[in-house]
Amino acid sequence: MSFLSIRDLSVRLKGGPPLLRRVSLEVAAGEVRGLVGESGAGKSMIGKAVLGILPPSVAVTGGQILLDGTDLLALPPAERRRRIGALAALIPQDPLSALNPSHRIGPQITDRLVDILGWTRADAIARARALLDEVQIPDPGRVLRAYPHELSGGMRQRILIASAFAAAPKLIIADEPTTALDVTVQKQILRLIAGMQARHGTALLFVTHDLGVVSKVCQRLSVLYAGMVVEDTTVAAFFAAPRHPYSAALLAATPKYTDPSAGLNPVPDAVIAAIRAEVAAFDRAAKHG
Amino acid sequence: MLDGRSLVRRRAGLRLWLSCLWLGLLGTVALLAPWIAPRDPLAQDLFLGRMPPFWLPGAEPGFWLGTDSLGRDVLSRIIHGARVALLVALIAGSATCLIGATLGLLAGFLRGWVDMVISRLIDIWMAFPPVLFSILLIAVLGPGLGSIIIAIVVIDWTRFARVIRAEAMAQGAMDYVASARVAGRGRIGTMLRDILPNVLPTMVVLLTLEMGIAVIVEAILSFVNLSISTDDPTWGSMIAEGRASIHQAWWVLVFPLVTLFLTVLSFSQLGEGLKDRFDPVLR
Numbered sequence: 001m002s003f004l005s006i007r008d009l010s011v012r013l014k015g016g017p018p019l020l021r022r023v024s025l026e027v028a029a030g031e032v033r034g035l036v037g038e039s040g041a042g043k044s045m046i047g048k049a050v051l052g053i054l055p056p057s058v059a060v061t062g063g064q065i066l067l068d069g070t071d072l073l074a075l076p077p078a079e080r081r082r083r084i085g086a087l088a089a090l091i092p093q094d095p096l097s098a099l100n101p102s103h104r105i106g107p108q109i110t111d112r113l114v115d116i117l118g119w120t121r122a123d124a125i126a127r128a129r130a131l132l133d134e135v136q137i138p139d140p141g142r143v144l145r146a147y148p149h150e151l152s153g154g155m156r157q158r159i160l161i162a163s164a165f166a167a168a169p170k171l172i173i174a175d176e177p178t179t180a181l182d183v184t185v186q187k188q189i190l191r192l193i194a195g196m197q198a199r200h201g202t203a204l205l206f207v208t209h210d211l212g213v214v215s216k217v218c219q220r221l222s223v224l225y226a227g228m229v230v231e232d233t234t235v236a237a238f239f240a241a242p243r244h245p246y247s248a249a250l251l252a253a254t255p256k257y258t259d260p261s262a263g264l265n266p267v268p269d270a271v272i273a274a275i276r277a278e279v280a281a282f283d284r285a286a287k288h289g
Numbered sequence: 290m291l292d293g294r295s296l297v298r299r300r301a302g303l304r305l306w307l308s309c310l311w312l313g314l315l316g317t318v319a320l321l322a323p324w325i326a327p328r329d330p331l332a333q334d335l336f337l338g339r340m341p342p343f344w345l346p347g348a349e350p351g352f353w354l355g356t357d358s359l360g361r362d363v364l365s366r367i368i369h370g371a372r373v374a375l376l377v378a379l380i381a382g383s384a385t386c387l388i389g390a391t392l393g394l395l396a397g398f399l400r401g402w403v404d405m406v407i408s409r410l411i412d413i414w415m416a417f418p419p420v421l422f423s424i425l426l427i428a429v430l431g432p433g434l435g436s437i438i439i440a441i442v443v444i445d446w447t448r449f450a451r452v453i454r455a456e457a458m459a460q461g462a463m464d465y466v467a468s469a470r471v472a473g474r475g476r477i478g479t480m481l482r483d484i485l486p487n488v489l490p491t492m493v494v495l496l497t498l499e500m501g502i503a504v505i506v507e508a509i510l511s512f513v514n515l516s517i518s519t520d521d522p523t524w525g526s527m528i529a530e531g532r533a534s535i536h537q538a539w540w541v542l543v544f545p546l547v548t549l550f551l552t553v554l555s556f557s558q559l560g561e562g563l564k565d566r567f568d569p570v571l572r
Contacts, residue, residue, distance in 0.1 A: 048467075051467075051470075051471045052470070052471075053467045053470050053471060056400045056401050078475075081470075081473050081475070082473055084471060084473065085471065085472050085473025086473070088471065089471060089472070090467065090468055090471045092464035092467060092468060093464065094464055097463040097464045097465065098463070098464035098465050098467075098468055099465055100465040100469075100483055100486070100487070101487060102486035102487050102489075103486070108465075111482075112469075112472040112473070112474070115474070116472060116473040116474065117473075160468075163468075167472075
């Protein structure tokens with residue numbers, strides 16, 4: 001039994017087109033699953049659906065999200081909130097907007113532990129200090145008293161990572177955690193997330209469009225196109241021989257750092273046409289079935 | 290960590306202090322009006338009509354800013370008028386802010402049908418011409434301080450609601466709101482703890498602007514004789530009376546006008562100055 005198990009999840013824009021088309025994916029306890037796809041494929045939407053933070057314009061139209069065996073979608077909202085808060089956490093994409101500019105760092109990490117999970121303040125502060133130490137932030141005492149704008153982007157992302165691990169969640173969803181950072185910091189942050197994940201044994205759903213990142217961090221991956229899972233496999237198998245033509249094209253399109261002059265290899269039109277036909281066929285079947 | 294921004298002494302201080310100085314002076318004078326005002330603001334003396342201010346020839350000692358056509362002391366009337374002006378500014382401004390900002394915050398953060406209802410209400414409300422609306426309201430409610438305050442709140446809450454709604458919407462899209470929700474904070478909790486502090490600087494600016502606007506509205510209503518009873522001196526009624534004798538006694542018009550201008554200007558500058566203080570990034 002996987003820790004997170006999404007079954008046939010369908011999400012659509014209210015009064016608009018489908019965004020997720022019967023998505024199924026599993027994340028076992030302690031496992032790292034990559035979720036890749038181009039912009040607009042619905043990668044982040046899956047994470048948001050799991051965490052219950054879908055925008056109000058979007059509605060879940062079917063499927064199940066089993067978190068530790070319980071279907072989140074079947075729970076009343078308050079109960080769902082509590083369960084998600086206790087078991088899951090988010091490492092957001094943009095460290096610049098993910099910390100509240102009006103509050104100091106300390107309370108942003110500890111308030112949740114105290115207000116929602118009922119820790120004592122002293123315990124929460126000790127926990128925050130230990131985690132800041134673990135993400136290699138010098139002088140945690142001072143950082144806890146700082147406002148977000150006083151810290152650099154890389155530092156803020158490390159704080160967010162620490163904060164995600166604070167309540168000892170069983171599942172963390174990392175929504176493109178390195179996209180907003182510059183390349184020199186990306187590698188550090190990636191290593192940090194991988195290290196933290198391994199030490200804490202947390203399951204990780206790693207949303208990204210960077211296959212290079214997937215190869216470094218993940219064990220399994222799902223490839224998403226237009227809200228459809230087109231491939232669900234192990235990282236080793238994927239990089240050896242992707243099964244779906246779109247996956248193969250995506251892999252070929254990854255820029256090579258070893259040969260920057262090679263130019264870009266966009267996904268060929270024929271592959272796009274074929275996969276669009278697949279999506280259209282799916283929608284027709286959904287309409288009639 | 291050590292950030293250059295925190296070392297910069299901001300020059301915004303000057304206008305903050307100047308506006309505080311003027312408003313502080315006005316507040317003190319308004320509070321102590323009965324003891325400070327050199328004359329009874331209502332005492333008429335037809336023999337002393339249209340006396341010029343103290344530096345002009347023919348000035349009457351003791352009437353520093355001259356007298357109006359009924360021989361009432363202009364300075365004393367301005368001082369007593371400050372009471373009405375500031376009372377309206379404080380009460381109407383705060384009430385407008387409270388109602389407008391609450392509705393704006395709810396609409397902007399909760400979205401959905403709450404937003405639909407509040408936004409449509411704002412649209413409809415703003416289609417009424419404000420001056421006619423206020424005159425109509427006063428005509429229905431009857432003149433008086435309470436009516437003026439109600440009229441201002443009823444007309445101007447949309448100003449807050451619109452701006453705060455947009456601001457709350459922008460803040461609501463930030464990742465920190467998502468994080469708070471994931472952590473298990475409820476909708477209202479997120480709104481109050483995470484969104485509210487970030488719209489506060491905007492609210493303060495709007496509030497001070499609104500106080501200035503309230504002073505003007507009160508003056509306008511006094512000008513068209515719809516404010517409080519004509520016995521109490523208000524800046525608006527002084528301006529209205531001064532207009533009649535502008536060619537013989539300009540000071541009756543000009544002094545209350547300048548006071549009004551400085552007050553409204555000070556309120557808006559106070560807002561700008563406070564915003565810089567409030568904003569954690571600029572602080």
